[in-house]
Amino acid sequence: MTMTFNSSVRVPTGKASRYLQQLCKHWSHDLAVEFTEHRGNVVFPRNARGADWPGDATLVMNARDDALDCSLEASAPEQLEGLKGAVARHLDRFAFREAPLAFDWQDTPNG
Secondary structure, eight states: OOOOEEEEEEEEOTTHHHHHHHHHHHHTTTSEEEEOSSEEEEEEOTTGGGOOOSSOEEEEEEEOSSEEEEEEEESSHHHHHHHHHHHHHHHHHHTTTTOSOOOOOEEEOOO
16 A cells, blocks of 8 residues: 655635636546546646656645635656645746735645
8 A cells, every 4th residue: 555645725716617627638638537527636746747656646636715725646756845845836827917826735644
């Protein structure tokens, strides 16, 4: 069984659904993505961009009226940290009018 490393963040914004859909459409060109107006799921393959992680990573997003909730699950701490940065950079790019957005990631202890 692969150990998982998790982190979540609530990003305050009134445009959560828009950003969720933009991000999912953007990543759907290269990644396995499923999304609706209010929920998105993105899978980052373990070997993406030449990496060799123990397992795939997933991002789950839920759009609220006043925030976008993001939850990451990765197979290694470095994979998790890299994806936190990727999510923040991409969301800030789509939210350029209100960027930088507030990202206060909360890591979940393993166990």
